[in-house]
Amino acid sequence: MIKNVFRRGAVTLGAVAVAVTSLAGVAHADRGVPYVKPGQHGDGVSCVQQGLRNAGYNIEVDGQYGNATYAALTDFQHNRGLSADGIVGPRTGDALYYGYLKPSGNVVQIEFCPTVIPTSY
Known part of the structure; x- marks a missing residue:
């Protein structure tokens, strides 16, 4: 039983790591320089x-x-x-x-x- 808990935990941890890695890529892209649009200044x-x-x-x-x-x-x-x-x-x-x-x-x-x-x- 303990082995199954660790296996499930490892699978869950792996899934979380993949999700965090994926989100980190998205977050990085979202932190890019904003587009320049009409009406702006600077x-x-x-x-x-x-x-x-x-x-x-x-x-x-x-x-x-x-x-x-x-x-x-x-x-x-x-x-x-x-x-x-x-x-x-x-x-x-x-x-x-x-x-x-x-x-x-x-x-x-x-x-x-x-x-x-x-x-x-």
């Missing part, structure tokens, strides 16, 4: 705006996600075959960061921007 918006400027869009880098940022971002997304929804998720973040922010050579853009805009790496 450093993430500034990095998006700077990436768009580096890509040739004539917009002000003011950290306010308004109409000009939306127009430039949706055009940028459309021209690169991305979903032109005006939201910066990992695919748009990758296009901005690896295509225009990182190659700029600007240390702030290289080191800081991937901490405030989502990328897949």
